[in-house]
Amino acid sequence: MDSLSYLSQMFFLIALVCGIGFFIFNVRKVFRNINLGRPTNRTDNPNERWTLMTKVALGQSKMVVRPVAGILHILVYAGFIIINLEVLEIIIDGLFGTHRVFSFLGPVYDALIGSFEVLALLVIVAVIIFWIRRNIQKIPRFWKREMKGWPKDDANYILYIECVLMLAFLSMNAADYYAHANAGEDLAGSFPISKNLFFFFNSFGTETLHIIERVMWWFHILGILFFLNYLYYSKHFHILSAFPNVWFSKLEPKGQLNNLESVKNEVKLMMDPNADPFAAPSGDTTAVPETFGAKDVFDLTKVQLLNAYSCTECGRCTSECPANITGKKLSPRKIMMDTRDRLEDVGKNIDKNDGKFVDDGKKLIGDYIQPEEIWACTSCNACTQACPINIDPLSIIIDIRRYLVMEESAAPMELNLMMQNVENNGAPWQFNIADRLNWAESN
Numbered sequence: 001m002d003s004l005s006y007l008s009q010m011f012f013l014i015a016l017v018c019g020i021g022f023f024i025f026n027v028r029k030v031f032r033n034i035n036l037g038r039p040t041n042r043t044d045n046p047n048e049r050w051t052l053m054t055k056v057a058l059g060q061s062k063m064v065v066r067p068v069a070g071i072l073h074i075l076v077y078a079g080f081i082i083i084n085l086e087v088l089e090i091i092i093d094g095l096f097g098t099h100r101v102f103s104f105l106g107p108v109y110d111a112l113i114g115s116f117e118v119l120a121l122l123v124i125v126a127v128i129i130f131w132i133r134r135n136i137q138k139i140p141r142f143w144k145r146e147m148k149g150w151p152k153d154d155a156n157y158i159l160y161i162e163c164v165l166m167l168a169f170l171s172m173n174a175a176d177y178y179a180h181a182n183a184g185e186d187l188a189g190s191f192p193i194s195k196n197l198f199f200f201f202n203s204f205g206t207e208t209l210h211i212i213e214r215v216m217w218w219f220h221i222l223g224i225l226f227f228l229n230y231l232y233y234s235k236h237f238h239i240l241s242a243f244p245n246v247w248f249s250k251l252e253p254k255g256q257l258n259n260l261e262s263v264k265n266e267v268k269l270m271m272d273p274n275a276d277p278f279a280a281p282s283g284d285t286t287a288v289p290e291t292f293g294a295k296d297v298f299d300l301t302k303v304q305l306l307n308a309y310s311c312t313e314c315g316r317c318t319s320e321c322p323a324n325i326t327g328k329k330l331s332p333r334k335i336m337m338d339t340r341d342r343l344e345d346v347g348k349n350i351d352k353n354d355g356k357f358v359d360d361g362k363k364l365i366g367d368y369i370q371p372e373e374i375w376a377c378t379s380c381n382a383c384t385q386a387c388p389i390n391i392d393p394l395s396i397i398i399d400i401r402r403y404l405v406m407e408e409s410a411a412p413m414e415l416n417l418m419m420q421n422v423e424n425n426g427a428p429w430q431f432n433i434a435d436r437l438n439w440a441e442s443n
């Protein structure tokens with residue numbers, strides 16, 4: 001083995017270990033942050049959950065409700081994943097100094113490389129259409145106020161990365177093909193797209209083609225490692241988290257709200273004539289009293305926090321939300337983005353303070369989400385129905401409302417009046433119970 005080849009293998013090994021290692025380092029932070037949430041039982045009916053995950057996350061059944069975006073998304077997703085099977089060959093070649101190690105598969109290898117090339121071209125076409133829809137056609141859901149700055153740039157960056165990676169793959173193949181053709185040698189594989197797309201390589205010398213092939217090979221694998229690590233900072237983390245996210249979906253009817261255990265316990269205590277009203281819950285005198293509802297990410301469940309990490313920022317929820325459509329400040333997508341932002345800030349706080357969260361004087365409601373947004377919700381569930389990966393923004397809205405009402409007594413005036421009427425008159429209206437039938441008498 002010559003020293004250049006040895007150096008190249010060593011460099012490859014270091015790049016691979018660093019790339020995967022840094023990714024694992026960041027994913028552990030995501031796990032830690034999600035585990036800041038309250039536990040919740042979402043492991044019932046495992047068979048139903050596996051079926052749902054196969055249908056909704058893998059099969060993308062809810063994506064095709066909007067056929068153009070849905071089919072393009074499936075194409076990019078499937079294409080990108082399948083083409084990256086080729087990464088396995090690149091890794092083996094990189095580690096052992098081989099070249100196209102799977103070429104012994106003969107016709108199977110030809111068919112695989114040929115179909116990868118067709119898929120790569122389709123991915124490029126789909127990515128260009130996505131870019132046009134976002135930036136030229138300016139589809140309204142991509143231009144809402146929460147999509148300014150990083151969310152907008154992030155969505156475009158990923159399109160550029162995907163396009164560049166596919167072009168690197170195709171140009172690498174084309175250079176390899178023409179280098180072998182110039183030298184009169186056979187090269188395993190079939191190259192229906194690359195040899196035509198990069199037809200001008202035909203006029204390059206063999207040495208130049210070898211250099212292009214090596215540069216593109218390195219660019220391709222380093223680009224994939226970069227992409228892997230970019231996921232952590234991007235909404236594209238959903239390509240990994242969508243699967244567990246769907247698995248932990250709410251299986252009960254959409255309109256069914258969960259009972260608040262803390263309230264249930266209080267009521268039970270009130271009804272129990274033998275209960276000691278001053279006793280601490282579960283007899284633990286050091287226990288911190290449970291918050292009613294959610295004021296911060298710590299009060300949300302682990303599944304709600306996983307939802308926040310999984311949001312693709314597609315805006316399908318917001319485009320169906322009647323509050324948003326009628327000009328209210330609420331956007332369910334923003335609820336998920338704000339929850340993730342707060343969780344990330346909490347995570348950074350923990351990293352900075354040796355593993356402990358130090359109160360930063362902020363909370364989810366008030367500093368990230370405003371009460372005006374929360375009270376604009378009609379609880380219609382259009383957002384949960386529209387979400388392609390079964391995210392539940394309504395559950396966060398309801399939990400924050402519960403906090404505002406029960407901990408802060410900060411419900412809007414109209415609601416306070418209505419609740420007062422229910423308490424005093426047994427109905428939401430401002431009439432005495434005795435006057436209820438007055439309307440009948442006057443007719």
Ligand code: SF4
Nearest residue numbers: 321377378380381383
């Ligand atoms: S449940 Fe609330 S947030 Fe969701 S679509 Fe309806 S109004 Fe909008």
Ligand code: SF4
Nearest residue numbers: 311312314315317387
């Ligand atoms: S909550 Fe669902 S529908 Fe809404 S932006 Fe996120 S992924 Fe899209």
